[in-house]
Amino acid sequence: MATTLIVGPETTMHQESFADRSRQLEQEKKAEAEIIKKEKEDAKKSPFEKFYQVNQANSKYLTKLAVEQPKALAILLFVIENMDGYNALMASYKVFQEKFDISRTTASNCIKYLKEHGFLYVYKSGTSNVYVVNNTLVWKSWGKNTKYCKFPANIILSESEQEKDDLKKQRINAIIYEGDLVDSETGEILS
Structure with a gap:
């Protein structure tokens, strides 16, 4: 069975050399290899940031x-x-x-x-x-x-190892704990 390509006024011919196409395929192959390599590296990484x-x-x-x-x-x-x-x-x-x-x-x-x-x-x-x-x-x-x-x-x-006056100056009523802003007195999450 033969395939016929009909070229009309809307069709543009795209010509590239064998060498150009070979380079393009090689680049695609390298990009795919990099993606696979990164996926393998990511799979080896622990999902935990804080561990021992x-x-x-x-x-x-x-x-x-x-x-x-x-x-x-x-x-x-x-x-x-x-x-x-x-x-x-x-x-x-x-x-x-x-x-x-x-x-x-x-x-x-x-x-x-x-x-x-x-x-x-x-x-x-x-x-x-x-x-x-x-x-x-x-x-x-x-x-x-x-x-x-x-x-x-x-x-x-410890708190007792710090100068009391310095503690008052440095006291912050909110702390950041695991990404949340927390009231240091009540423990209530502020944001």
Whole structure:
């Protein structure tokens, strides 16, 4: 069966060389390959922005800690939740005392237990401590980024560690929490 093309006055002839058409097809092929590559990369990405990884082989120690030293576990989880991408957090004992309503002795004993049992390492920076979580237990950054430790770390100050006059000047009645404007006194979402 033969196909006939009828060319009328409205029809325009489009001529391109074999080389031009080959280049065009090659560009389309590359563009398609880039789209497929990007889709594969996106599929590998976690849908979660805030996460930390737990080494399943060592998670049994977290379970043991929960049974034996629940306050120490609470402190460890606080450090993990607030650490930077290099597993580090700078805070004083006062932060833990106020956060968990515990005495300095209890905070000290919990930190001592966590150090002795290898959950975290403690480095001094002035009068504050830099807590670095053991990277064989938990890691908050990409893959094998465990060989680095970057400072400054995330720093948390308790309210009592700040100057009262400065606090009054800096007090803001609304905070931004996960994208929402929240009244810091009532917790009510303002926007």
